[in-house]
Amino acid sequence: MIKCPKCREVEFVQKSGIVRGKQRYFCKSCDYHFTLPEPPNPTEGKRHHQVTIMDIANQLGISKSTVSRALRGHTDIHAGTRKMILDLAQQLEYQPNPLANALLKSRTNIIGILVPEFRHYFFPTIIMGAQEVLSKAGYNVMICQSDESYETEVTNVKALMSSRVDGLLVSVAAQTNNVDHFRAVLRKEVPLVFFNRVCPELETPQVIVDDYNGAFQAVEHLIEQGYRRIAHLAGPISLLVSRLRLQGYLDALQKHNLPVENGLIIHYDLTEEKARIYANYLLSLPQPPDAIFAINDPTAIEIMLVAKSRGVKIPQELGIVGFSNDPISSIIEPSLTTLEQPVREIGKQAAHLLLHQINADVSEWKPVHQVLKTHLIVRESSRKEKVTNEPA
Amino acid sequence: MIKCPKCREVEFVQKSGIVRGKQRYFCKSCDYHFTLPEPPNPTEGKRHHQVTIMDIANQLGISKSTVSRALRGHTDIHAGTRKMILDLAQQLEYQPNPLANALLKSRTNIIGILVPEFRHYFFPTIIMGAQEVLSKAGYNVMICQSDESYETEVTNVKALMSSRVDGLLVSVAAQTNNVDHFRAVLRKEVPLVFFNRVCPELETPQVIVDDYNGAFQAVEHLIEQGYRRIAHLAGPISLLVSRLRLQGYLDALQKHNLPVENGLIIHYDLTEEKARIYANYLLSLPQPPDAIFAINDPTAIEIMLVAKSRGVKIPQELGIVGFSNDPISSIIEPSLTTLEQPVREIGKQAAHLLLHQINADVSEWKPVHQVLKTHLIVRESSRKEKVTNEPA
């Protein structure tokens, strides 16, 4: 005898209508009702596109829970059963559906990587480093590029978030002035790690190199080589990396009692096109600089090409130093003096920090600031004194 | 009165034990049984991490189907209800969970891209082209690189397949001789499109450039410039692109009645290191070649660097032609003669073909072979006769 769990009445009536062969019952006294499940029908022949644990269970005449347990390596399973399951799974080329798992656990095992571009050496190499670490930890990687555009960056972050990535590795676009979209990420408690182009105002881990000292060394090296009017083709002031390298430049000038000329400091948006324009501008000044410290190697290369096309001799009339040691720096003639940074390592470190955040509770999150070393590589583009390399 | 749907008996008994407050009933006569659902408990206060349609439905006192319909833009919905739902969704920053959808539809909206590497200009540019098309169509992209290794390629394909990508864009690794892993992809009816490094033995779309004619032009150009012992640093014979470019090379020699010397044709695995080794080998032959046609620009660049380091004069003593027009070709000195190919367009075309496969029924799949044009760009590295560009 069945009692209604709501009103304790004993009578149920079957209402008219059947849902897909199932019978529905309603309590006579209250609004409580339920549907009687349909008797199991073994003569069903579904054609699955992908093998599921249910297929294995059915073929073996056991329940899917047991299959699941065997596949997941639970201990309390009969050894024989386990073997049957594992063998059949192998034979059927069973592949667990990560979507089901993801839905259940709210974890996709996907990491989003957002970079400004990946045409040059720098970001691809970082990505390779990150991928190396992440794929070892069982994560796949989704890569987006902002093309230095703020709008694209916002769109990409939204896309990655709506793909429910488990974490985000980001290098900010040159045009980004507002970081609310990253705040939203942290608000949803999705781990976020910045590298190279970071957001110091956000409480989240970041990996950079020692930009200040690198820039300082670069400019001091130019001064020691005898250059006196040193320009700086800098990145947008919104980026910390630009500000740090600028400060290194300024302090090196100051240390050597060289005047700072604001006209020789140009902030630009890191696009190839603008690099060319500003290089031309600098070289056509009434009193052009005798050296340029460029924010990065692609910029330095553009400057070299412009200088060459104008017949300006490097390094005699113009010294150039870049940043990052792009392989092209050693190929171009004259070869480019630059600051080596452990590019691949940046990616690996960032990935490690991200994994740490993912595996820790939100309350334990720590905004670690990792700073890696740079190393000046002196090549031809800044060696004014050709004969003597050592000081007298 | 409730009848057992299996044996038509009328009596059910409640067995001892309650599952999470639910009561289970068993037929007295047969083994049929069911569980009576628990009465709805409105005083439940779950704390969700992410906003779901259920949250919206509950707050509005309507059903989640209605919310779903409103959000999906179905027409048959009361305008007022729709507005309420849309407003609340906005206010709650509701984001649909793509995992639930993916599980339901077996579509992830993710495309896997597998390339040999992305350090140089070529593959990143293709990826950008593909991404442009795919993201417009609502797809995200998952990028893997095989590092030219067969094993890594197999691993990557498996990883992408187990991520249930909706389609695959692939350029094959140099070391790949066996394509069973791609056969498995097609067997599972996952759309697959090859580009650049293709598998002609598989019945699936592919995008290449006119490698044969490109190579033919390149070598004919060298011959016209007066070079007579032309070597070819080729890719692995397993790749169609290597075979086509080799054939172009051979036919150009034949057309101009130049002998083919097997010692001047070297197949290699496309790694930077080996390029250097073989370049050195060629240049140290008792009768070294007076020109080299390289399978691609990175290879040509390596050859140039080796030649320079050995004091071999380019183009006077050694003519060099590459393939692809990597930006570095116009930067290096002497600038590199090469074949321009519409790199970005390759990615776009491949993406279009893939989208077509995805949207078509498997029975309609067509192994289209798209061939894009190449264009010889003559630069300094092959201009032996410096003064006269035109024939007499």
Next chain:
DNA sequence: CTGTTAGCGCTTTCAC
């Protein structure tokens, strides 16, 4: 126009 229900594939209680 709206509500109810099943089910995508899987893991995880709970019960035996």
Next chain:
DNA sequence: GTGAAAGCGCTAACAG
């Protein structure tokens, strides 16, 4: 050691 059932969030079929 194994099975039954719930549920992750969503859409679609069906009933009203």
